[in-house]
Amino acid sequence: DTAVSQTPKYLVTQMGNDKSIKCEQNLGHDTMYWYKQDSKKFLKIMFSYNNKELIINETVPNRFSPKSPDKAHLNLHINSLELGDSAVYFCASSPRDFSYNEQFFGPGTRLTVL
């Protein structure tokens, strides 16, 4: 299946822990994104990578660190998790980093910090 995939689907962890979410796309796209969707369904961009290069880095705590080993993968590592980090995290990709490109989203990772 051609798609954007994320693992894990659900992540439940204690405050203070470090965790990672992995994302892969097999669509041959150059650009990948991480979004956070809060409890009010508001979807907000966190990071964007184009061909492994960071191009968007919104005001996100530096506990969040994205890593792109190649243009098909974009992982998100979160240090010292806090209660407020609980949300659904979506990975997405698009053919280029142009604003008119449609984005293809993964299924999401629901992170719950206890």
Place this chain on the structure above:
Amino acid sequence: SQKIEQNSEALNIQEGKTATLTCNYTNYSPAYLQWYRQDPGRGPVFLLLIRENEKEKRKERLKVTFDTTLKQSLFHITASQPADSATYLCALSGSARQLTFGSGTQLTVLP
């Protein structure tokens, strides 16, 4: 600051009617406007894109209008079906290489 508002959090309509969802924005000059559908527990799925110089775009039962004077987009689903029930998100993009999303409207089509 830039603001995107979608008309209401929830909209209920009867099957067969036309659903109309509204997206208003302020302090923004978008070049493109996109609409996405999101089902519970799933990621958003792209539906339509309209450019600032286009007034209207259609795809099957979907129609989008874009009025840059009113700073508003309308999203219509004609002959609505219960399967159209979902949350619909509008997203704007301009010179910045990113999409800014509204908070969505949850549409329920009643049989």
